[in-house]
Amino acid sequence: MNPIVRSDDVRTQNRKRVLAAMRKQGVSSRTEIAHETGLSAATISAITADFLEENILVPPTDTSLISSGRGRPTISLSINPEAALICSISMSVNYLSVLLVNYLGDTVCEQTIELETRCHSESQLRSVLLSAITDTMVAAKMDAAKLQRIALGVQGLVDVAGTKIIWSPMCEDRNMPVKKWLEHQFGVTTHIANDCDMIVQALSKRDPEKYSDNFAAVLLAHGVGMGLFLRQTVVNGTSSSATEFGHMSFKPDGALCRCGKHGCIEAYAGDYAIVRHANGLTECTQPSAMVDKIDLQAITERARNGDELALSALQQAGTAIGTGLSSLFALVDPFPIVLVGSGAVSFDLMEPHIRKALKGTMIAKNPERVDLDYIADERPLVSEGGTITALQMHDDVIANQKHFNQASA
Amino acid sequence: MNPIVRSDDVRTQNRKRVLAAMRKQGVSSRTEIAHETGLSAATISAITADFLEENILVPPTDTSLISSGRGRPTISLSINPEAALICSISMSVNYLSVLLVNYLGDTVCEQTIELETRCHSESQLRSVLLSAITDTMVAAKMDAAKLQRIALGVQGLVDVAGTKIIWSPMCEDRNMPVKKWLEHQFGVTTHIANDCDMIVQALSKRDPEKYSDNFAAVLLAHGVGMGLFLRQTVVNGTSSSATEFGHMSFKPDGALCRCGKHGCIEAYAGDYAIVRHANGLTECTQPSAMVDKIDLQAITERARNGDELALSALQQAGTAIGTGLSSLFALVDPFPIVLVGSGAVSFDLMEPHIRKALKGTMIAKNPERVDLDYIADERPLVSEGGTITALQMHDDVIANQKHFNQASA
DNA sequence: CTATTTAATTCGAGCCTCAAAAAAAATAAT
DNA sequence: ATTATTTTTTTTGAGGCTCGAATTAAATAG
Structure with missing residues (x-):
């Protein structure tokens, strides 16, 4: 049932509302906020007064108060960039990006490291991660004490509570308690999620x-992941964050999947599956542990030049994805899909087969109208999603904070 | 965003809470309600006073106030059965059941009609439905004015708003505005849903x-439907209530489905598919429009007696269902499943194959532990779910009602 | 017949929101 | 230059709501 409802919960809710309106509008006056939130001017006056006192909102820096004409001029408030410093991290095989953003969401500093994660042990990974963050803080000339929150989007399986990496292609070690590492080191709340979850957050923004x-969002990389947004909320499993679209069944007893089972979508649409097929290997050939982006691009090139085998590999990937989507759409009605990641470079070659599969299996739901899009580079999306996640969580904390407006009286 | 904005919304929420606690506990004292809801005794006192005044709750009828020992005895309140009269209807091919329940949820009167719905036109169906309700009201010696709400669970496609039957096996006509029929005739709010939705409501109760x-709940009948509960709420499509589990893809380019496409789960697990297979017909044989329950029972009998073809038909149905479930479990982690309907009579024969399919495709999620159950007769469940839906909706209305406690002062 | 115990109500404090009135700060008109 | 007008923001007072504490009610135990 609903959380317990007391009278001051109302204020907390409305503080959240105001914060959300400010994020949406950027800079806005009290009257605009009142309009946007649907609350009365009196209430907004009270809440913004608190926020100003708490240094969450700030008055205009200088003469940016553009009086639009007659009447008392508006006072444009904005979120105080200094109110928080947040760190968003994107990690995948051989890649680590650390992004510092202020409470407005503006980038303060960004550092990207290419590294050989695959040969790292748990302890190596830990120290690389920690020093990358410290380095970035130093580069930004920021005191470590200013950091307020960390969000981390990572390739692989993350537990639903967002505390540890159960498994990741980056590292052979399992069950790495990354949340604990970071919280111990930096003393701030940390949230970890699968990169697909971060990607959908970024898209919604x-x-x-x-x-x-x-x-x-369907993430086409070594595995085939999915970030799924239903009714305005991310759908996760109970044991793992993010949904395992790649392990939905496509063909019973079909091609060998990395998970050891047969016929998963991933066994046709994962990068190793495409390479396997394009190189003329059988469906039961053991999946290769690692595929370079270059190899996939080469296959796309071959396909564009009319190579039958390469073309059929990509087509089959499209069919598998399309069939999986149609199964999903049987449960919930069709919704927009974005293909993301290295596999999306051949979007144009796959799309007709995705649509054909949708058409062949969807009933009376206008498969032609399904909105398909693609974004080849997922990395910026992951970082972006991380900042959004972190900022939203911090907004919640701030809204819940007790506000001692007349404490000094 | 969150709807709680004003201070009286708090009261509405807490009224809902109290009502929910009363439904859960049956009869309970103010102190018990306070404990159950987590609200203070003072608040409960105020809310129950209003409810008593509004005749939603009633004091104990007679000496049922069992003083447990020392101290002031508790006054057990209960929901006033007279506070509402609700009608729950279950409709399927050749079957119509009308159930009247009071606000406590107790049955006041029930009537079941076996009829040849299949040859009814829209207008015939309408008059049968209306007169069945009127008849039941008369049989219960209830004034039509006492009726407060109608819920209807029906086989077939219902729009998500719960207003009309888009398509149903009962009747050749389409897009029947049933909500309008009933609301015009009886002047009370009516809600229509797919029978699967009602079934899950009943199960949760x-x-x-x-x-x-x-x-x-997987409903195995002519089609294969599903009532899906995620995060405590029914999942439906945007155009149709209930999820079309039966039209998830099982085998690309496989058996011919009633929907005209190939390879749907239903094309293997629907009653027509089982009959088709058991009778040695090809997978592309046109699905028969109607299958009698008796035929399905006969096939189950044959299978139990060792008939190879009948057995393999049921096994394949199990495999199709199991594979579909495993795809579903790839997205959301495993959860309990109940098989319902005529197809569930051969549950024992199908179960091993459902489990085998789960095992063959699910990754690291303990397929053995998936909770499978079955209930052969879905009809009582549909009626039961209807009453729950109707009562819950009426509770919401009552909680939202303005309460004029001191109006007479 | 009094003490004890438990249930339910009443009361006052402290929240919160809102509408209306008042104040503030600009431009337009005289 | 001064007054009127317009628009934004703040202040004020009324009306809700929940809660803890005190009070009242209604039984049993001694």
């Missing part, structure tokens, strides 16, 4: 019109 | 322990 209630 | 956060 980039195009709130299209990606609102229901949508999904 | 019957065993709240097992069927709580996530679970699903």
